[in-house]
Amino acid sequence: xxxxxxxxxxxxxxxxxxxxxxxxxxxxxxxxxxxxxxxxxxxxxxxxxxxxxxxxxxxxxxxxxxxxxxxxxxxxxxxxxxxxxxxxxxxxxxxxxxxxxxxxxxxxxxxxxxxxxxxxxxxxxxxxxxxxxxxxxxxxxxxxxxxxxxxxxxxxxxxxxxxxxxxxxxxxxxxxxxxxxxxxxxxxxxxxxxxxxxxxxxxxxxxxxxxxxxxxxxxxxxxxxxxxxxxxxxxxxxxxxxxxxxxxxxxxxxxxxxxxxxxxxxxx
Numbered sequence: 001x002x003x004x005x006x007x008x009x010x011x012x013x014x015x016x017x018x019x020x021x022x023x024x025x026x027x028x029x030x031x032x033x034x035x036x037x038x039x040x041x042x043x044x045x046x047x048x049x050x051x052x053x054x055x056x057x058x059x060x061x062x063x064x065x066x067x068x069x070x071x072x073x074x075x076x077x078x079x080x081x082x083x084x085x086x087x088x089x090x091x092x093x094x095x096x097x098x099x100x101x102x103x104x105x106x107x108x109x110x111x112x113x114x115x116x117x118x119x120x121x122x123x124x125x126x127x128x129x130x131x132x133x134x135x136x137x138x139x140x141x142x143x144x145x146x147x148x149x150x151x152x153x154x155x156x157x158x159x160x161x162x163x164x165x166x167x168x169x170x171x172x173x174x175x176x177x178x179x180x181x182x183x184x185x186x187x188x189x190x191x192x193x194x195x196x197x198x199x200x201x202x203x204x205x206x207x208x209x210x211x212x213x214x215x216x217x218x219x220x221x222x223x224x225x226x227x228x229x230x231x232x233x234x235x236x237x238x239x240x241x242x243x244x245x246x247x248x249x250x251x252x253x254x255x256x257x258x259x260x261x262x263x264x265x266x267x268x
Contacts, residue, residue, distance in 0.1 A: 001266065003036045005208040007199055007225065008258070010043040010050060012218035013235050016254050021056060028259035029057060031268045038206055040064070042195040044177070044187060044221050046148075047072070048112055048130025062205060064198030066149045067177065067221050069189045070111070071198040082201055084190045085110070085146035090173050092140050094150065094188070097165060102158045107151040108139050115139050115147075123153065150188040159184050177221040187221065196224035214265065216250070216258050217242060233261055 006029070008014040016022055029039050039057060042064035043050050054063060054074060062073040073079030095106060095117075106117040112132045116123060119136045128134060135142050154162055159178065163186060166176050175193060179185035195217075203213055215222075215229035218238040226232030226246050234246035235257050243249050251257035262268055 001035070002212060003038060003208060004032075004212045004214055004266065005203055005206060006032060006037055006039045006262065007042050007195075007213060007215035007229065008039065009195075009215075009217040009219070009222050009225075010041060010045060010053060012237060012253050013216050013222075014041075014053065014253070014258060021053065022256055022259070024256045025259040026056070028256075028262050028268055032262055032266055033059070035266065035268065037266065038208060040202060042199055042215070042225060043067075044149075046070075046109060046112065046130070046132075047074070048132060051130070062202045064195055064202065066109070067187065067189050068193040068195050068198035069148050071201050079205065082198065083111075083148065084193055085148050086150060086174060086188065086190045088143065088146050090170060091143065091147060091150060094166070094170060094174070095140055097169065098152065098162070101154065101162050101165070103152055103154040103162070105153040106139055107153070108143050108147040109149050109151075110143070110145050110147045113145075115143050120153075148189075152186040152188070154184055154186065156184040159186060162186060177219075179219070194224035195222065196228035199225055199228060214262070216261075218253065231265075 033039055038061055039059050040061040044067045047065045060075055064071050069084050071082040105120050108115040114127045114132045114134045116136045117139050173191050174188050175191050177187045211230035213229040214231045215225050216233045217226050218235040232246045233248045233250055234243040236252035250261040
């Protein structure tokens with residue numbers, strides 16, 4: 001069998017609800033690599049919050065972080081890194097407009113520097129993973145560089161209105177996604193970026209064509225990747241729009257959905 005590229009979203013896909021990789025899934029992915037297939041991660045997380053899984057999988061491929069805004073190879077300095085941040089002027093305009101809506105917080109990330117608009121212990125628990133430099137205070141006063149991504153933590157009832165505003169006013173310069181429950185978070189990256197864009201960059205580097213890509217996902221930010229892959233697979237716990245778009249649907253992230261699918265598809 002010719003080598004395939006197996007692409008894994010993390011949260012809700014590769015990881016169980018306990019944020020671990022199951023033994024069966026880990027064993028299956030190791031076997032796929034032994035059989036000549038490549039395995040890679042494509043996530044909305046920054047690298048510092050995905051490195052632990054990259055190392056656990058013992059993979060040696062580039063990784064897509066920040067939903068395609070940052071693509072690099074942790075083990076190969078010759079790989080052409082992609083980093084496409086959001087223009088700072090646009091960010092400040094978005095933050096100005098957000099004060100017309102009800103929101104809990106705004107988080108800006110410049111690679112491994114994190115900026116929180118308001119102090120929030122729960123968010124600090126999430127974003128302190130990997131020991132980034134954290135600054136709290138009005139982002140418009142502290143942020144001096146173009147951020148890799150912006151996150152808006154809002155009231156659930158406000159999310160649609162905020163996303164509509166972003167679409168109406170900033171559609172040409174930013175793209176936005178929505179996190180799954182229980183977090184009502186809007187994630188913003190530079191326009192034209194997605195996991196699919198990052199995946200295309202990596203698959204070209206690995207010389208594996210689109211029709212031999214198998215991608216797994218569960219959420220809003222996986223839509224382009226699932227559509228791009230030769231075989232896009234939605235997890236059993238995926239949102240309905242992703243299941244409708246996918247070529248196949250497998251078991252949930254808590255039922256070894258990835259392992260069961262790959263064992264059958266790749267004769268592992």
